[in-house]
Amino acid sequence: MEQSKRCLVHVVASNRWGGAERYALDICRHFLSKGWRVEAYTRDAKAVDGLFAEAGVALRHAPLQGLADIRTLRQLVSDMVSMPEGTMIHTHRYRDAMLCLVARRLSRRPDIGVVNTRHIVRRGRDSWLYRRMYRNLDAQIFVSEAARERFVSTWRRRRLPFPQDRVHVIHNSIFVDLEPPVPEPQKGPVIAMFHGPLSPGKGLEVLIDALPRLKGLRTRLRIVGTGHPDYVDALRQRAQARGVMEMIDWHRHVADPHPLIRASHFGVLPSVVSEAFGLTNIEYMANGRPQICTGNGAQTEYLTNGTDSLIVPPGSATALGDAMVRLATDSGLRRGMGEAAFSNFSRTLAWPAFAARMEEIYDLHRSSHSIRLKK
Numbered sequence: 001m002e003q004s005k006r007c008l009v010h011v012v013a014s015n016r017w018g019g020a021e022r023y024a025l026d027i028c029r030h031f032l033s034k035g036w037r038v039e040a041y042t043r044d045a046k047a048v049d050g051l052f053a054e055a056g057v058a059l060r061h062a063p064l065q066g067l068a069d070i071r072t073l074r075q076l077v078s079d080m081v082s083m084p085e086g087t088m089i090h091t092h093r094y095r096d097a098m099l100c101l102v103a104r105r106l107s108r109r110p111d112i113g114v115v116n117t118r119h120i121v122r123r124g125r126d127s128w129l130y131r132r133m134y135r136n137l138d139a140q141i142f143v144s145e146a147a148r149e150r151f152v153s154t155w156r157r158r159r160l161p162f163p164q165d166r167v168h169v170i171h172n173s174i175f176v177d178l179e180p181p182v183p184e185p186q187k188g189p190v191i192a193m194f195h196g197p198l199s200p201g202k203g204l205e206v207l208i209d210a211l212p213r214l215k216g217l218r219t220r221l222r223i224v225g226t227g228h229p230d231y232v233d234a235l236r237q238r239a240q241a242r243g244v245m246e247m248i249d250w251h252r253h254v255a256d257p258h259p260l261i262r263a264s265h266f267g268v269l270p271s272v273v274s275e276a277f278g279l280t281n282i283e284y285m286a287n288g289r290p291q292i293c294t295g296n297g298a299q300t301e302y303l304t305n306g307t308d309s310l311i312v313p314p315g316s317a318t319a320l321g322d323a324m325v326r327l328a329t330d331s332g333l334r335r336g337m338g339e340a341a342f343s344n345f346s347r348t349l350a351w352p353a354f355a356a357r358m359e360e361i362y363d364l365h366r367s368s369h370s371i372r373l374k375k
Helices: 019-033 046-054 070-081 094-106 128-136 145-155 204-214 229-242 258-262 279-286 317-328 331-348 351-374
Strands: 007-011 037-042 058-061 088-091 113-118 139-142 167-169 190-195 219-224 248-251 266-269 291-294 309-312
Touching: 007 019, 019 037, 019 046, 019 279, 019 351, 037 046, 046 058, 070 094, 088 094, 088 351, 094 113, 094 128, 113 145, 113 351, 139 145, 139 351, 145 167, 190 258, 190 317, 204 219, 204 229, 204 317, 258 279, 266 279, 266 317, 279 291, 279 331, 291 317, 309 317, 309 331, 317 331
Parallel strands: 007 037, 007 088, 037 058, 088 113, 113 139, 139 167, 190 219, 190 266, 219 248, 266 291, 291 309
Antiparallel strands: none
């Protein structure tokens, strides 16, 4: 098949924007730029559809309600009949992968590949249904060793119920041009920045509790993101109670956070839950900015404490505040860490290597299917 005829379909089931949706969109953008036919199934959610449509991704809408969603299954079967040979379907939840595998069987299209990316740190399920699904996937992609290790821990003392050569760990990247970092702002206060969903687990309460340690240092915190109104109100009330409300600039979610990152001095990402991989972490690296983060997930797989970041224990406002004071008051440390972060990103996490690995995985199914046909 000609490369221009190759077809990629992403199944994006969330109706909110987040890391998995950004990951899927970046992959779609890349393969569109390579001349592939690219489509996405979504739930007709404005927050998701707008950005995919803006990138030129053709959209199909389906309920995507999980394993018992007969309407989506029927639609997938009908659509698969007319999909180009060798189409690759990429899902981001196992329940969607299962629907696609059933539809592939019912539509009698073994040439269609189905791969899934695991974006969370959670054990695998050991039921008969899930074991069968894992076995039939053409590839399982984990965004970190932390995510893979937790998943396979279900079978710690038993043989894995799926082929090991279909399990791949590929650290995330971001689809941006790699350019020399912009120097940090020279005028005004030192800006620390958090961006991401404003939701429990992201450590925002700890961040607000750490701010009193920075009083009198001409430092401001920029919080960029959206969340449930009740939760955001609770954060604001917490800031008022701690006497730090005047130190915080609140911004709603922006599609492209890079200009704000470049206008900041360092990032603060104090998650208190296990992070499979943080796209926000590497956005600071790509812009040559140091960051303070916790090490309760995959962060230590791509960041080194004291070299390109300061890694603090999750939930400790004291440790977080001390680290923020250290970066806020030492421009030389910020500069050195920012340079190391950009160098690290360029060598190990830049987009071309990530995209090449992804295309390699997409090709594995096409190659194996061609071999089976020849036999």
